Amino acid sequence: MIESPRARQGRTATAILAVLLCCAGAAHAQQLEPRAYAPAPVGLNFVGVGLLYSTGGVVTDPSLPIDNVHARVYAVPPYYGRTFGLFGRLSTVTLTVPYAWAHVTGDVQDVSQSVDRSGLTDASFRFGVNLLGCPALTPQELAMRRRSTTVGASVSISAPIGEYDGAKLINLGTNRWAFKPELGLTQPVFGDWILELYAGVWLFENNDDFFGGLVREQDPLATIQTHVVYSINPASWVAANFTYYNGGSTTVGGVSKDDRQNNTRGGITISLPCGKTQSLRLTWAQGVSTRVGSSFQTFGIGWQLRWF
Numbered sequence: 293m294i295e296s297p298r299a300r301q302g303r304t305a306t307a308i309l310a311v312l313l314c315c316a317g318a319a320h321a322q323q324l325e326p327r328a329y330a331p332a333p334v335g336l337n338f339v340g341v342g343l344l345y346s347t348g349g350v351v352t353d354p355s356l357p358i359d360n361v362h363a364r365v366y367a368v369p370p371y372y373g374r375t376f377g378l379f380g381r382l383s384t385v386t387l388t389v390p391y392a393w394a395h396v397t398g399d400v401q402d403v404s405q406s407v408d409r410s411g412l413t414d415a416s417f418r419f420g421v422n423l424l425g426c427p428a429l430t431p432q433e434l435a436m437r438r439r440s441t442t443v444g445a446s447v448s449i450s451a452p453i454g455e456y457d458g459a460k461l462i463n464l465g466t467n468r469w470a471f472k473p474e475l476g477l478t479q480p481v482f483g484d485w486i487l488e489l490y491a492g493v494w495l496f497e498n499n500d501d502f503f504g505g506l507v508r509e510q511d512p513l514a515t516i517q518t519h520v521v522y523s524i525n526p527a528s529w530v531a532a533n534f535t536y537y538n539g540g541s542t543t544v545g546g547v548s549k550d551d552r553q554n555n556t557r558g559g560i561t562i563s564l565p566c567g568k569t570q571s572l573r574l575t576w577a578q579g580v581s582t583r584v585g586s587s588f589q590t591f592g593i594g595w596q597l598r599w600f
Contacts, residue, residue, distance in 0.1 A: 326561050327529070327563075328446070329422065329478050330526075331426035331434060332382065332434070333375065333430055334428045334429065334430065335375065336374065337373070338597065340370070341369070341595060342367075342369050342592055342593065342595070343366070343368055343592065344368075344592040345365070345366055345592070346364070346367075347363065347364050347365075348363065348588030360398060360399045361397070362396070362397050364395045364396075365394045366393045367392040368391045369391075370388070370390075372386070377427075377428030378421055380427050381421050382422040382427060382428050383421040386417070387415070388415065389412065389415045392412075392413045393409070393410040394409045394410070394464070395408050409463075411455040412453060412454050412464065413455075413464050414450050414451060414453060414470075415451045415453050416448060417449045417451065418449075420476075421444060422442055423443050423445055424443040425440050425441055425478070426440070441478070441479050441480070442477075442478045443478075444476045444478070445474065446473075446474050447472070447474075448471070448472040450466070450471075452467050452468055452469060453465065459503075466499065467500075467502075468496060469496075470494055470495065470496045471494070472495070474491065474492030474493075475492070476488065484522055485520070485523075487519075487520060488521060489517070489518055490517040492515050493512050493513065494515065506545035508542060508544050509544075510542045511539050511542075512539055512540070513537055513538070514537060515537045516536045517535045518535075519533050519534075520532045527563060529563050531561045531562075532560055533560065536555070538552075538554050538555075539553060556580040557580060558577065558580050559575065560576050561574070561575050562575075570597050572593065572595055572596075573595075574592070574593055575592040576591055578590075
């Protein structure tokens with residue numbers, strides 16, 4: 293059967309837009325996470341949910357015949373976490389299972405195309421422990437302790453539970469595990485100002501069921517985050533955020549792609565108390581310099597409940 297030109301254009305657009313959605317899988321590496329290693333009392337439970345909205349363009353291979361790329365992605369990430377003592381050190385575990393809706397448009401040979409997807413994305417689990425500084429303390433002990441330099445370590449795991457079908461080009465899941473070891477430094481500067489610095493690297497398993505029966509590989513992706521935090525109280529603070537990530541080139545079917553990331557993002561996070569046990573968090577982030585995949589804005593609002 294001979295395909296019409298419009299059918300070929302539609303099929304090509306679907307393939308390209310699928311690649312754009314796959315770029316959303318790299319969002320883990322682009323997170324701005326202030327206060328990730330902040331001191332907290334042991335025995336604290338926290339549960340929350342957020343609404344994130346991302347919009348903008350995604351940089352693709354310039355040889356692809358697509359123009360005017362624009363994406364709108366909504367995500368709802370419910371999460372649960374708990375602090376506890378481990379060999380006398382403050383430790384934290386968190387679990388997040390997001391749900392997302394995505395709409396992407398683009399022009400292929402002057403023909404406008406679009407694609408929509410909704411469903412679960414890959415879950416994330418994080419375990420962190422303070423190595424230096426704040427030990428495992430009760431709320432009363434923490435309230436009496438002076439702020440000091442702390443050094444923490446964590447491991448984040450991205451689990452492939454998101455919707456995925458190797459026979460389809462467009463998927464919300466990545467069909468592969470990913471791991472990020474990280475070190476974090478928290479340094480009180482003066483008054484209520486705090487400087488935070490995190491350094492980590494994402495390590496990716498292969499996707500052995502990529503479209504067309506191909507194998508998709510990805511190189512490690514290094515990340516550095518810096519946060520300047522003004523702390524009013526533990527539940528009320530403002531942070532200016534900056535992140536840089538480099539690497540992450542992919543190979544599909546043994547063919548290397550020109551998609552190494554070398555990007556920066558900046559943003560602001562505001563945490564506001566809402567009663568004694570609840571808080572609201574407002575976030576905004578924007579790509580500052582982009583090589584591949586960071587030319588978008590993100591707005592978010594989140595709610596959290598804490599109890600012992």
